[in-house]
Amino acid sequence: MANKTPLTITVRRMDYDIPTIPRYWFDNNPWITHFMNALSTTFPDGERFFIHAVRNFEQDIKDPVLRAQIRAFIGQEANHGKEHEAFNQALIDQHQLPLTNKIQFMKNALAYAKKRYSKRHQLALTVGFEHFTAILADQMLKNPAAIEKLNAMYSDMFLWHAVEETEHKAVAFDVYQEVDGSYLLRVQAMLEATFFFLLLSFRMQHSLLKHDGKLGDWRSALGFAKFLLVSPGILTRIIPQYLDFYRPNFHPWQHDNRHLITGRVKALESNALRAMEAA
Ligand SMILES: [Fe+2]
Numbered sequence: 001m002a003n004k005t006p007l008t009i010t011v012r013r014m015d016y017d018i019p020t021i022p023r024y025w026f027d028n029n030p031w032i033t034h035f036m037n038a039l040s041t042t043f044p045d046g047e048r049f050f051i052h053a054v055r056n057f058e059q060d061i062k063d064p065v066l067r068a069q070i071r072a073f074i075g076q077e078a079n080h081g082k083e084h085e086a087f088n089q090a091l092i093d094q095h096q097l098p099l100t101n102k103i104q105f106m107k108n109a110l111a112y113a114k115k116r117y118s119k120r121h122q123l124a125l126t127v128g129f130e131h132f133t134a135i136l137a138d139q140m141l142k143n144p145a146a147i148e149k150l151n152a153m154y155s156d157m158f159l160w161h162a163v164e165e166t167e168h169k170a171v172a173f174d175v176y177q178e179v180d181g182s183y184l185l186r187v188q189a190m191l192e193a194t195f196f197f198l199l200l201s202f203r204m205q206h207s208l209l210k211h212d213g214k215l216g217d218w219r220s221a222l223g224f225a226k227f228l229l230v231s232p233g234i235l236t237r238i239i240p241q242y243l244d245f246y247r248p249n250f251h252p253w254q255h256d257n258r259h260l261i262t263g264r265v266k267a268l269e270s271n272a273l274r275a276m277e278a279a
């Protein structure tokens with residue numbers, strides 16, 4: 001039991017109101033902004049794929065606690081998809097960003113993955129992607145200053161997403177262990193997930209930068225390199241936790257980071273309440 005999720009997974013419906021978004025909403029830096037836009041573009045369909053992959057095995061799970069966690073996981077991911085979809089649509093409406101073809105590409109690629117990969121392989125891929133989102137979320141929650149200085153709505157949205165990715169980080173993993181548990185497939189799928197994650201996010205970022213004529217903006221490229229590698233260093237700092245996944249006895253809650261979300265949940269909920277009262 002020590003390996004199971006040590007907290008309650010709560011589904012929170014946030015319904016953020018999207019404000020006017022500056023074109024380069026992250027530090028006025030096109031490279032960082034379009035990296036974050038690329039991530040946001042992959043989320044709604046990616047998260048629907050995760051829901052589908054876990055739901056395929058829901059009927060095989062007997063443990064009532066894990067069954068309840070699956071329900072909460074599905075509720076959280078569905079809400080994340082909905083909020084990021086609204087954010088992505090605002091980027092299209094306000095800035096005419098060419099995201100529609102990228103969203104369609106995601107839909108086609110994931111429809112292909114559903115046909116090409118077995119259900120157990122889809123679940124293993126989901127376990128890999130969920131570890132990625134969990135360790136990125138951990139970095140965001142450990143170094144919130146970079147995101148807290150942004151507009152309250154989107155800093156809250158990314159932090160809320162990070163909190164819930166943390167809460168449910170072991171659900172797909174526990175389902176996988178229950179219904180399959182193959183170490184080799186888990187490793188293979190993580191290598192594939194890593195390849196797809198890097199390819200998709202950097203290709204989309206590249207395409208958006210090219211569209212804006214910002215590929216040659218070296219000041220902003222250096223700012224992005226600093227963001228990835230040094231401060232907050234989201235890429236370099238996730239490497240140890242990323243590598244832990246390859247240990248045969250790995251479990252996501254061996255990285256116990258509950259302390260990062262307790263106060264954060266209260267702040268996010270009171271912000272959302274204030275926004276509702278002001279509306
Ligand atoms: Fe999510």
Ligand SMILES: [Fe+2]
Binds near residue numbers: 050077130133168
């Ligand atoms: Fe997730």
